[in-house]
Amino acid sequence: MLKLRSVAVSKNPVDWETVYRAAFPSLYRAVLATTLDAEIALDAVQDAFELGLRRPPPNQENVVGWLFRVAVRRSLRHRFRRPRGLAPEYIDEISQTLDRLEVGSLLRILTPRQRAIVVAHYFLGLRHAEIAMLLGVKRGTVGATITHALSRMREEKAHV
Amino acid sequence: MFERPPSELRIADELGRLPLPPEELWTRRVPRHSSWLRPAAAITGAALFVIAVALPVVVGLRESDSEGGGAASSTNAVIGDAGAIAACSGKLDGGQLVAAFTSTAGVVADWTENIGIVGAPSGPSPWRVYTATAPAYVCYFDGHFAYTRPAPAAGEASQSLGDRSLILLDETGRAVPPSKVGPRSLIAIARPGGRF
Numbered sequence: 001m002l003k004l005r006s007v008a009v010s011k012n013p014v015d016w017e018t019v020y021r022a023a024f025p026s027l028y029r030a031v032l033a034t035t036l037d038a039e040i041a042l043d044a045v046q047d048a049f050e051l052g053l054r055r056p057p058p059n060q061e062n063v064v065g066w067l068f069r070v071a072v073r074r075s076l077r078h079r080f081r082r083p084r085g086l087a088p089e090y091i092d093e094i095s096q097t098l099d100r101l102e103v104g105s106l107l108r109i110l111t112p113r114q115r116a117i118v119v120a121h122y123f124l125g126l127r128h129a130e131i132a133m134l135l136g137v138k139r140g141t142v143g144a145t146i147t148h149a150l151s152r153m154r155e156e157k158a159h160v
Numbered sequence: 161m162f163e164r165p166p167s168e169l170r171i172a173d174e175l176g177r178l179p180l181p182p183e184e185l186w187t188r189r190v191p192r193h194s195s196w197l198r199p200a201a202a203i204t205g206a207a208l209f210v211i212a213v214a215l216p217v218v219v220g221l222r223e224s225d226s227e228g229g230g231a232a233s234s235t236n237a238v239i240g241d242a243g244a245i246a247a248c249s250g251k252l253d254g255g256q257l258v259a260a261f262t263s264t265a266g267v268v269a270d271w272t273e274n275i276g277i278v279g280a281p282s283g284p285s286p287w288r289v290y291t292a293t294a295p296a297y298v299c300y301f302d303g304h305f306a307y308t309r310p311a312p313a314a315g316e317a318s319q320s321l322g323d324r325s326l327i328l329l330d331e332t333g334r335a336v337p338p339s340k341v342g343p344r345s346l347i348a349i350a351r352p353g354g355r356f
Contacts, residue, residue, distance in 0.1 A: 017187070024186050029178045042181055046188050085185050093179055103174040122171040153169055 016056060020049045024063050030124050031071045034116045038094040039086060044075035062134075065126050069134040072116045091114055106153040114149040117142055176233075210336055235253040239349060247285050247329055248299035255301030259349045268294030268328055272338055286329075295331040300324065300349050307341040 024045070032041040057066040088110035098104030107115050116135070121142075122128045128146075132139040163167035164237075238245050251257075254260055269287035287296065305322045324347045327341040 021183075021186060026176075028180060028186075029175050032178055033175050038181070042185065046186075049187055060343070060353065086181060090179070090181060097178055101174045101177065103169065118171065122169075123175050141355050143297055150169070157169070 001090075016052055017049075019063055021051065023067060026070065026124060027064060027067050030068055031075060032094065032121045033119045033123065034072055034112060035075045035102075036098060036104075036108065036115075037075075039093050040075050042086060044071040047071065047074045053140060061128075062130060064124060065120070065130055065134050068126075069118060072112075073136075076112060088106070101156070106156055109152055109156050110149050114145055114152075117145045118149045121146055200309070226291070244256075244297045244299070247297040247331075247333060248327075251299060251329065251333065252301045252303075252325060252327060255303040257299060258302045258324075260302040261298045263296045263298055264292060265290035265294040265296050265330070267352050268296040268298070269353070272328075274354070275356050286316045290330065296336075297329040297331075298352055299327050299329060300347070301327070302344070303335045305341045349351045 003008070027048075028041060028045050031045055035041045035044070045067070048067045051070055052067065057063060057067070059124075092149045110118065117131055120131045120134070121128070126134070128139050128142045131137075135142075150160060167334050172201065194278075237258050239259040241260065241262040244262040245257065247299055248260040265287045269285040269290075269292075272285045272287060290296075302324055305325050307320055307322055322341040324340075324342060324344045326347055327335050330336050
């Protein structure tokens, strides 16, 4: 997934779709881990792709980070359209997988913002400074949020 | 600064196992530009279509039906406003009501003063004695009507036949001048306004 961070994006929609498709698996999983809802996650990621088609990101050094930021912001607004064609069986499978995985239950105790920062750092591999820039917060806030979130997750894990 | 994830929290490993949706759903087939713009545009377009195309066609068809002759018009619905139709019905013996419109004395006064014929008598309309907002009814009848018109020879008059009559009623149902009798080609069905 880190290979994509330096991929340059031209204004050619074909290039953008290629980049997006390559980024989709990690991007979708990251947004899903943040929203914990398959439909909201897919809708938000699709929105991010379409926004990139119309207005490519100005900084093309970190396309995955840009897509993640757009998708997370869209998902937090809760103004989503239910994606067509997402089978109920798939939605159930996602829900069961999140319940089964330890990290799924640990992420549930965090706020969406904490989840977004933890996922961006430990799953997408973004640095504190990159997350701070993408989410519009101070770098120290990112570090403090990660520390606090990990502490809560460890506490929860110890209790289980 | 990038920290390694805590060894006891296998975040990346576990999230990497989340199943993906089918590849054909990764993008939408039709991009969404706005959640409200399309329905609004559709409603506006439909409204414009009704105003610009459908309504004139329907009214035109109904009017042309009523122009088709007394026998045909007797079976057709009357054009216009329900209140005016009720007020105008039966007000002209031998005439078939074909259209009736509700208006006000002010509008009818303006209309009847706007004759547009050079040399025609001019002056305040009898409708000026009413308050401008007083109800007025415009009634169109089809039939065979005899009327007197000036003959080419000065001082004489001749009888003519008309097949349409226009009369104006106040809110009590009393006919108030002016009225018209003549051929349908010269008395087109219209709401008050413009040239009388």
